[in-house]
Amino acid sequence: MSESVPIVVAEGITKTFDAPGGGRLTAVDDVSLSVRAGELTALVGPDGAGKTTLLRMMAGLLKPDTGRLYVLGVDLAKEAQSVQDRIGYMPQRFGLYDDLSVRENLDLYADLHGVPEDARRTRFARLLEMTELARFVDRSAGKLSGGMKQKLGLACTLVRLPDLLLLDEPSVGVDPLSRRELWKIVRQLVDAETLSVIVSTAYMDEAERCAQVFVMNEGKMLAEGVPKAMAEAARGLTFVAQPPPGATARELQARLIDADALIVDAVPSGGAVRFIRQPEADERAVDALLDGIRRQARPEELEDAFMMLLRRHRGDDGAAPPRVALRTPAGGVGEQAVIVVRDLVRKFGDFTAVAGASFEVARGEVFGLLGPNGAGKTTTFRMLCGLLPATSGHLEVAGLNLRTARARARGKIGYVAQKFALYGNLTVRENLEFFGGAYGLRGKVLRERVSAAIEAFGLEAAAVSGILPLGYKQRLAMAAGLLHEPEILFLDEPTSGIDPLARRAFWRTITALAASGVTIVVTTHFMEEAEYCDRIAILDAGRMLALGTPREVKERAGDADGDMNGAFIAIVEHGRVRSGNVLEAAA
Amino acid sequence: MSAFPSSQRAPGFVRRFVALLRKETRQLLRDKSNLAVGLLLPVALILLFGYGLSFDVKNAPIAVVMEDRSPAAREVVEGLRGTEYLAPVFASDMAEAERLMRAHEVDGIVRVPTDFSRRLNTGDARIQLLLNGVDSTSATVIEAYVTGAVGIWAQHRADRAGNKASVGGSVEVMQRVWFNEAGESRWYLVPGLVVLVLTLIGAFLSSMLIAREWERGTLESLFVTPVRPLEIVLSKLVPYLVIGGIDLAMCLVAARFLFRVPIQGSLAVIVTASMLYLTVSLLLGLFISAVTRNQFDASQLAMLASYMPATMLSGFVFDLRNVPAVIRVVAQALPATHFMGLVKTLFLAGNNWPMILRDCGILALYALALVFATRARLQKTLE
Structure with missing residues (x-):
């Protein structure tokens, strides 16, 4: 294999789709690139940049409208199958069969790629060791954690050494621990087997580890080069x-x-x-x-x-943060606790999702709940919002006990769900009027509040909600959650899936809200966003491992000046070792 | 360019097909709700159709209005009482009989007019039969019973006249139903059941298969392997052919031993034709699945395009000779219609080779067309 011949060559490829609101959406716009063999190449860009479409075209799953695309020296327009025989591709959703076991998934892909029995034995042993899945070979893929699924998905593309490996956002929605393990595996493969890998990612720290980086935004290729030079x-x-x-x-x-x-x-x-x-x-x-x-x-x-x-x-097209100037709810900023949680426990059957969490949140505070997938973040969150009763423990929100006054407590809180929970076929104003009505607002008060919210969040009243960009939808959802002027706003993973500029705008709004006295409780898996919070709690396996200001938490992890990612990994790993010791001691 | 020589050789069709087949079989066996639909629902249908559903009418109440009280008239009415199918009640006059009919207390009125015996002698005696047409199926059945009963009476009367030169005017009605002498609806419902059960598997099970892989995103990674679309289609077909085969066996056993429906045609031909129809039904499901790419849409469409027409338009319930021309054209386009006619004939009349060859040929063409249509819809692309 010659190092000088590019493994992927694109010449002016364009791909358009039908846009949800009518018209055409250009997902990839006149992109040309040349990827070197034997290297780790990153495709970075915010959501909607066209990374997935570009990778799918390389995998022969989509045909460019115009332009030419060569993979492994083969013209994809002519011989997509011969390329698909030779490459590995992991889509964002891993492509695993949930009802098959780990071994059966591996066997399926090995059979399809014609891996002979003897080669398979050594290959599987190596893959299982790298992915640490050896203990789970008989478990069905559907019962694996998100991180393990992702490693299995990767292993399935590696049942034989592919001539090119395409990974589509392998680390999206995965906690820092799993992300680190995945990258370790990819690194090993590139070094030991001179594998050619193209990986798309929204994380810059991942792109930094690659030999070559291509930056995309809104379908266009903005820049390319070696990370250091860029x-x-x-x-x-x-x-x-x-x-x-x-x-x-x-x-x-x-x-x-x-x-x-x-x-x-x-x-x-x-x-x-x-x-x-x-x-x-x-x-x-x-x-x-x-x-x-x-x-x-x-x-x-x-x-x-x-x-x-x-x-x-x-440029200046609308990413500017909205200027929020809302009325301060009853009571000012102070040390008075508006959320009191003591020994909170939630069990589902014999599974304990939350095991004795205790914390307080003061009025006007921005409080972050962080944890890997399955840590109990969402369960804790739902109990705080009164959506899920606690198994035991004390839970007080806005001075009201959630066991006895759940309905009244709900009137004092706003909730923004992770998924867009407004009606897609209503306009912005209709949605706000509906949700205001649901909170008991009517007449002049409702009209005033809706108009104020539309102005404060920079919304367009007549726009149809369903076809708005994600960041816009998320502002609308927040506006709806604030109509009844709640004392506390709960936001469940508000920034997942929106691009960095929209995320900055989101946090700018949070800062303004907190300054006006609204208490904010937010979950996130972007560790760097913990820095916006006054205090954070780190959860893992239902237990609270750390509680304090971001700096205090980093100090506990042993590196006050390090980044939040590292602190998070250290705390969760330490917590797991300790609980492992407890289990061993008990055995 | 030869800079990237292929480092491996793709395996052949058989190896990939076996791998996919193993995967499909495992998925089938692990999905309990699928198995329930595939094996328990047919059992429920067999019992429901065999025992619960019948177009036969027993002890149907009819009002009898005797305007002529001659012995001959009374004799005719006695004939109506001698059967378990009818339960006559006497009404004093037409007004009362009509009241009973309107109150749905009787399903029909038999009126023996004042001039019955007089006209009997001249040879044009008449009995008026009024039927409640709200339930036309029952009405038709009652009509047949009454006609039959009167016919039997007329025959007896003629017999009694014996060697005497037969008196003119004795009406002779010979009622005889071919292939189903007893007129039992179960006899033609049970063969139809075979059609319904085999259609059901296609509509409810195979229509989910490709859509599910689209929804879960598994096709995306399956596509980027040496797999060919035809292999995916065939591997999804085979396990469900086995399930359908078990259902067919259950239907045949129930038909023969539980409901004692005669099987006049050759068993081998019935099984062959049924498996052919099953293939068409499953492929239609797969085709719908490949087109919709969504489980909900697929199940809705399969109900509308496959199961409902198979129940309503295949000749299962309604005789296709009596429907408007447009509907008849639609019905003739359905594979279920061809199989329905064939399977009823095979059960009740026996082997009719020209018909067997024609209908099996049509089904085979459907199967072939659907395999290629599904393969064409399952091109390795996400567009």
Whole structure:
């Protein structure tokens, strides 16, 4: 195999689909690329960038409308099957048969690829060892955890060494621990077997580990190159600033990100704020914005360059954060606890989903619940919202006991579900009027509140809800949850599936809401988003492993200046070792 | 370009087919609700159709209005009483009889007019029969019973006249139903049941198979292997042919030993034709599944396009000679119609080779067309 011949060549390929609201949607727009063999190549971009469509075209599952595409030197338009015989492809949903066992899934793919019996024995042994699935060979795939399913999906594409491996967002919806294990396996394969891999991802830290990176947005190829060289676009523009005493990082971040003429991007991190200056911005203007706060230069990263590319490509078309100026609910910001949870337990049959959680949330606080899949986040969350009764324990929300006054407590909370729970065929105004009515608002009050919400969240009243972009839908859902001016807003994984700019806008809104006195409880699997929270709780296997400010949690993990991902992994692993010891001691 | 020589050879058809077949069989056996639909629902249908459903009418109440009280008239009416199918009640006049009919207390009125015996002698005696047409099936059956009963009376009367030169005017009605001498509806319901059960498996089970893989996203990874679309179609067909075969056996055993329906034709021909129809039914399900890519749509469409027409338009209940031309054309386009006619003939009349060859030929053409149509809908693309 010659290293100099590209393994994938695309020449001006375009792919369009019927858009949900009528018309055509261009998923991939005149993309040309050339991927080198024997390397790990990343395809990065926010959701809707066209990564999946591009990978599916490479796998011969979609045909480009125009342009040419060669994989392994074969013209896909002519011989898709001969390419499919030789490549491995893991779709986002893994493609496993839930009712077959781990071994049966592996056997199926091995049979289809014609792996001979003797080769299979050694190959399976190696795959099972790498994926640590050896203990579960007889378990049906449907009963594996999300992380294990994903590793099995990967193993199924590797039953024989493919000439090219395509992985479509293998780490989406997977917790940091599983993500790390998956990347370890891919790394081993690239190094030991000189496998060619193309992986799509929304995580910059994953893209950083690749030899070559292609950045896409809205169907267009924005840039390509080696991660280190790409990061240099942000050289000299990256800084970190400490918030003044008495202020939170979140507030400083809000001030910086609002000044979009001067600042490309700002995120809270470890109690400070990391930001990127606009290249053409005047240094003195930036210092004036910082108002005496010292800024320190920090090394540039791929993520910085990526945010600059996105911001430039997006321009000013509507990603600007909505300016929320809502009325402050009864009672001001204070130390008074609005949520009290003591020894909360929830069992489903003999499975304990939540085992004795205890915490308090103060008024106006932003409180984050973090944990791997199946940790008990959603169960805890549902109990707090009064959607699920607790098995035992004390649960008090807005001064009301959820056991005795669940209906009244519900009137004081707003809830934004993970899935878009509004009516897709109603307009924005109709949806808001319906939900306002459901909360008992009517007449003039309802009309005023709906108009105020539409303005505060930058919505368009007459737009049909179902065909809006995800970030927009999510703003609408939040507006609906706030119509009755609740004291507490619950948000379940509000940022999964929306692009980084929409996520910044989302958190900007949260900052504004918290400042107006609304208490926020939020779950997320983006660890860096924990930095926006005043306090976080980390859950694993139903137990609370850590509780405190992001900095306190990182200190507990042993590295106060590290990133949240590392802290999370350390705490969960430590927790698992300890519970393992307890089990052994009990045995 | 030869920079990337293929590092492996794709295995052949047989190996891939066996692998897929093993997978489909495992999935079938592990899905308890599928097995219940495939094996228990047919049992329920057999019992329901065999015992619960019958078009026979027994002890049907009819009002008798005697406007002529001559011995001859009374004799005719006695004939109506001598059967278990009818339960005559006497009404004093037509007004009362009509009241009973309107109150649904009787299903029909037999009126013996005042001039009955007089006209009997001249040879044109008449009896008026009024039937409640709300339930036309029962009405037809009652009509047949009454006609039959009167006919028997007329025959007896003629016999009694004996060697005497037969008196003109004795009406002779010979009622005889071919192939189902007893006129038992079970005899033609049970062969129809075979059609329904075999249609059911296609409509409820195979219509789910491809749609489920679309919904769960498993086809996406299956497509990027050396697998060919035809192999996917065939591997989904075979396990359900076995399930359908078991159902067929249950139907035949029940027909023969439980309901004592005669099987005049050759068993081998019945089984062959049934398996052919089963193949068509399963492939139709698979085709619908491949087109809709969604389990809910697939089951709805399969009900509408396969199961309902097989019940209503195949000649199972309604005689196709009496339906409007458009419906008849639609009915003739249904594979179920051809199999329905064939299986009834095979059960009750026996081997009719021209018909067997014609209908089996039609079914085979359907099967072939559906295999290719399904394969064409299952191209390895997500568009």
